[in-house]
Amino acid sequence: xxxxxxxxxxxxxxxxxxxxxxxxxxxxxxxxxxxxxxxxxxxxxxxxxxxxxxxxxxxxxxxxxxxxxxxxxxxxxxxxxxxxxxxx
Amino acid sequence: xxxxxxxxxxxxxxxxxxxxxxxxxxxxxxxxxxxxxxxxxxxxxxxxxxxxxxxxxxxxxxxxxxxxxxxxxxxxxxxxxxxxxxxxxxxxxxxxxxxxxxxxxxxxxxxxxxxxxxxxxxxxxxxxxxxxxxxxxxxxxxxxxxxxxxxxxxxxxxxxxxxxxxxxxxxxxxxxxxxxxxxxxxxxxxxxxxxxxxxxxxxxxxxxxxxxxxxxxxxxxxx
Numbered sequence: 001x002x003x004x005x006x007x008x009x010x011x012x013x014x015x016x017x018x019x020x021x022x023x024x025x026x027x028x029x030x031x032x033x034x035x036x037x038x039x040x041x042x043x044x045x046x047x048x049x050x051x052x053x054x055x056x057x058x059x060x061x062x063x064x065x066x067x068x069x070x071x072x073x074x075x076x077x078x079x080x081x082x083x084x085x086x087x088x
Numbered sequence: 089x090x091x092x093x094x095x096x097x098x099x100x101x102x103x104x105x106x107x108x109x110x111x112x113x114x115x116x117x118x119x120x121x122x123x124x125x126x127x128x129x130x131x132x133x134x135x136x137x138x139x140x141x142x143x144x145x146x147x148x149x150x151x152x153x154x155x156x157x158x159x160x161x162x163x164x165x166x167x168x169x170x171x172x173x174x175x176x177x178x179x180x181x182x183x184x185x186x187x188x189x190x191x192x193x194x195x196x197x198x199x200x201x202x203x204x205x206x207x208x209x210x211x212x213x214x215x216x217x218x219x220x221x222x223x224x225x226x227x228x229x230x231x232x233x234x235x236x237x238x239x240x241x242x243x244x245x246x247x248x249x250x251x252x253x254x255x256x257x258x259x260x261x262x263x264x265x266x267x268x269x270x271x272x273x274x275x276x277x278x279x280x281x282x283x284x285x286x287x288x289x290x291x292x293x294x295x296x297x298x299x300x301x302x303x304x305x306x307x308x309x310x311x
Contacts, residue, residue, distance in 0.1 A: 053208040056212075057125060057216035063296075063303075074195055074281040074282065078277070078281075081274050082274055084180060087180060088177055088267040
């Protein structure tokens with residue numbers, strides 16, 4: 001009888017742990033999502049200046065620095081504006 | 089005494105250090121060459137940044153002009169906005185007009201930073217080409233690629249300056265067609281920004297072509 005009670009408690013603890021884990025996962029995903037929703041031009045600017053241009057003239061370094069220099073796209077921001085305008 | 093011994097050991101270790109693999113008899117000259125190149129890179133980068141500062145100053149002037157020009161239109165917009173009875177719509181329109189300015193300023197600043205980086209990278213390509221040319225390599229393909237990239241950067245800069253001078257507002261006609269008029273205004277901003285973004289991307293592609301042209305020549309040791 002006591003064994004059965006112990007197993008039930010263990011299952012309950014496991015359920016609580018799983019629920020907390022799922023909740024934490026959802027929370028992380030949600031904040032990440034809202035973070036990306038609120039993404040402005042500032043985030044793109046951060047993308048374009050990851051590190052200053054070095055003094056190296058090595059072709060590999062030049063290519064790395066080039067790859068880190070991103071033009072970006074205005075599309076997502078324009079879409080957000082369109083969505084806002086849709087409620088007019 | 090200890091100091092003298094340390095200096096002596098340092099000097100001995102420098103002379104005893106074996107040459108790196110692939111190094112030729114003119115190894116010390118190569119070190120000198122590298123140091124010279126580093127100095128030239130710094131000079132070229134400083135020069136490029138100085139030119140970029142001038143470009144940034146020009147951009148600021150364009151923005152100030154745009155703000156002055158937009159003031160009348162913005163005042164008209166505010167008056168029209170008051171005629172709208174729905175407060176929720178008023179708020180949305182107010183936010184959107186503010187956003188037009190933020191988006192335009194944000195992207196023109198961002199692209200200006202992109203051009204600054206591309207200019208710096210290109211200045212290093214030129215410096216490296218100078219070094220290779222000094223060593224007897226044919227760098228004509230790099231020179232051509234750098235010239236094309238420079239022209240594209242200049243064209244992109246002109247487009248950014250013009251874009252920074254643009255101001256956007258929503259023409260409020262009647263409350264019934266607010267959505268349509270707003271979408272049209274957003275469409276104009278989108279098209280304008282896409283055109284400028286296209287020119288930046290073109291300049292970027294040409295800078296990559298210059299890097300690739302440099303890569304094809306190889307280094308100083310390559311025959």
